[in-house]
Amino acid sequence: MKIELYQAIIVTIAVTFLLKALSHFLRGERTIKELIAVFVFWGFIEYIAIFPDTLGKISYFLGFKDYLAAILFSSIAIIFALLFKILLDQERHKQEITKLVRELALKDGENKDDIRT
Amino acid sequence: MTEKKIFIILPAYNEDKHIGDLIAEIKSLGYENIIVINDGSTDLTKLVAENSGATVITHPINLGAGAATQTGLTYAKRKKADITITLDSDGQHNPKDIEKLIKEIEEKKVDIVIGSRFKGKNDIPIVRRFFNLIANLMTFALSSTWVSDTQSGFKAFNQKALEKIDIKSTGFEFCSEIILQIKPNSLKFSEIPIDVRYSKESQMKGQSLANGMITAFKLFIQAITR
Numbered sequence: 001m002k003i004e005l006y007q008a009i010i011v012t013i014a015v016t017f018l019l020k021a022l023s024h025f026l027r028g029e030r031t032i033k034e035l036i037a038v039f040v041f042w043g044f045i046e047y048i049a050i051f052p053d054t055l056g057k058i059s060y061f062l063g064f065k066d067y068l069a070a071i072l073f074s075s076i077a078i079i080f081a082l083l084f085k086i087l088l089d090q091e092r093h094k095q096e097i098t099k100l101v102r103e104l105a106l107k108d109g110e111n112k113d114d115i116r117t
Numbered sequence: 118m119t120e121k122k123i124f125i126i127l128p129a130y131n132e133d134k135h136i137g138d139l140i141a142e143i144k145s146l147g148y149e150n151i152i153v154i155n156d157g158s159t160d161l162t163k164l165v166a167e168n169s170g171a172t173v174i175t176h177p178i179n180l181g182a183g184a185a186t187q188t189g190l191t192y193a194k195r196k197k198a199d200i201t202i203t204l205d206s207d208g209q210h211n212p213k214d215i216e217k218l219i220k221e222i223e224e225k226k227v228d229i230v231i232g233s234r235f236k237g238k239n240d241i242p243i244v245r246r247f248f249n250l251i252a253n254l255m256t257f258a259l260s261s262t263w264v265s266d267t268q269s270g271f272k273a274f275n276q277k278a279l280e281k282i283d284i285k286s287t288g289f290e291f292c293s294e295i296i297l298q299i300k301p302n303s304l305k306f307s308e309i310p311i312d313v314r315y316s317k318e319s320q321m322k323g324q325s326l327a328n329g330m331i332t333a334f335k336l337f338i339q340a341i342t343r
Contacts, residue, residue: 098180098287102188105154109174109192 003050010049014042034088041081048074121199123219124150126189127171128182128270129206133161135316136206140169143212152192153206156185182270183291187284194279201279204232205270211312218273221309228278229299229306231264232271237310256293262300264308268292271311278304 021038024030030038048055055074125148129136136153143151153166157179166173174188186203193201200219204210214232221230234241235249249268256267269292274282281302286294299306 094287095285098184101176101178101180102184102191105174105176105188106192106195109172110195113172 007049007052011046014046014049017042045078121219121223122150122197123148124152124189124193124196124198124201125215126152126154126186126193126201126203127166127206128154128156128185128189128203129158129162129166130156130179130182130185131158131160131162132206133158133165135208136162136171137165137169139206139208139212140166140171143215144170146212146215148212148215150196150198152189154185154189154192156180156182181287181291182289183284183286183294186270186291190274190279190282190284193274194276197276198279199276201274203270203272203274208316209314210271211314214271214311217309217311218271221307222273222275225307226305227307228275228281228304229295230273231266231306231308232269232273232311233264233266233308234269234311234313235265236308237312239313240315241313242315252293256296259293260297260300262296264296264306266308267296269311 018039021030021035021042025032025035055071125143127136127139140151140153151171153162153171153173155163155166155173155175157176163173163175174192176185176188189203190201200222202215202218204212204215210232218230218232221227235246249266253264253267257263268289272295281304282295282298284291284294298304
């Protein structure tokens with residue numbers, strides 16, 4: 001089987017993301033659900049890169065007339081996945097800031113209590 | 118009055134018009150441990166609350182009702198409160214109902230009591246009823262727990278509930294998050310009817326379609342990433 005350059009690039013990117021996710025999971029920074037989601041998503045991209053004909057079958061199954069529509073559809077899916085990742089990261093940062101601000105406020109309140117008593 | 122250590126938590130954001138009267142009303146009923154969580158207010162909320170005799174914990178920035186409530190619950194937990202009550206600081210809840218919530222915890226031996234606006238005879242605007250129903254259905258779909266007023270901020274928690282409940286949501290979706298945590302933590306809950314006193318300002322809070330959509334989206338994200 002001949003591997004084109006674009007296929008090698010996509011597979012490398014996908015494997016990098018998969019290893020990164022696995023490392024995050026092993027360090028307890030990712031839940032099993034997140035790990036599965038990452039594996040399903042990048043696994044699918046990798047599979048499509050290695051077996052591009054599958055895209056044609058999926059396009060036919062979904063009713064797309066040509067590859068262009070399928071590529072557009074895939075692009076939207078990738079953008080959605082990236083947006084989702086950004087939202088998750090943003091939510092995580094928000095929670096860290098919230099935790100920090102809450103703890104500072106509680107410490108300040110407890111110090112005031114100590115002064116009063 | 119019961120001898121238990123009771124803490125009243127008032128999460129507040131720019132409520133200098135109502136907070137003073139509310140604290141005075143609660144004090145007149147004999148409750149001493151009144152904690153105002155000043156959530157980054159830009160008005161005189163902090164000053165008014167302190168002058169009214171409440172303990173004020175201040176978030177340097179505005180985090181949202183959920184974060185303010187969790188700060189209050191954590192404070193009460195560290196002070197080893199027996200029963201902790203949360204209520205809205207805009208004055209929409211009647212402090213006279215606090216006694217009913219405490220009684221329910223003591224007599225029914227439940228961990229959480231939710232004050233329901235829909236179980237009492239209240240004149241609630243139809244729009245608010247509609248949004249509340251949507252929130253109830255959504256919360257039920259995610260938690261399998263039916264509550265008639267999922268968005269009520271008037272609640273009572275015993276020590277066990279204080280230990281178990283950990284609100285991660287910062288905004289108004291925290292009310293649903295508390296309900297989501299009931300079953301997994303094997304907590305018992307009940308609902309009792311409460312009075313509601315809507316002002317023009319309190320009617321404006323959290324009832325838009327946009328707010329509902331944002332809450333729904335946040336609950337969805339939480340459900341799939343938990």
